[in-house]
Amino acid sequence: MSLEDIKNYLNSIRRDFADRPLNEDSVKKNPIDQYAVWFEEAVDSQLLDPYAMCLSTVNKNGKPTSRIVYMRDIINDAFVFYTNYNSQKAGDIQHNPFAALNIHWSELERQIRIEGSIEKVKPEISDAYFEGRPKESKIGAWASKQSDLLENRDALSAKVELFTDKFKNTDDIPRPEFWGGYQLIPNRIEFWQGRPSRLHDRIVFVKEDDKWILQRLNP
């Protein structure tokens, strides 16, 4: 597609949304329970990667960036993912321990926006998760200096070979200290449901004094 074609396509493409209301009567009173209802529907709809979410962080200079990570757990109402503790996201989080998650299930015309503070999970939680990963993924975690410059693909393969050799006689590969989980502790969760004529439903939960307050926003 040429840039001109893309421009024409973007200017002409329009679609309306189905009419599947989200309202104050039907929504759960707790946003985690509501997330569970929608997640089950996403799984039942056989969406690819319903546990994928866009994580946004802001670095020490106030510059935002986003990337996809997999949600791997929900612990005490906090959303957990795993990553490299020396990665760019980890550096951002160290300087600015606030982040946002965005989940978009296009087939269901739904978006969930989650905001809150973020911190490492307890080491034993990361240990337990790491333990359950396939051996190749464990070696991958050891081999990758995530977000650092890489000279070429061969340099990565060499690191993988090195750690494959190091751990060749054991299935008991320890978790690297530089790899583990983060939990985002939400203080705001918005459920967005597409509706016809762009008159979408937006139900937002805001945490105040340890209680979730439900509000509706303009679309």
Ligand SMILES: Cc1cc2nc3c(=O)[nH]c(=O)nc-3n(C[C@H](O)[C@H](O)[C@H](O)COP(=O)(O)O)c2cc1C
């Ligand atoms: C579908 C999908 C799932 C991903 N899941 C993870 C994940 O769970 N953890 C992770 O560290 N990176 C994951 N990534 C890679 C990240 O998007 C990103 O490239 C990487 O974490 C480095 O980000 P950073 O340099 O901003 O730290 C995933 C990417 C995609 C497309």
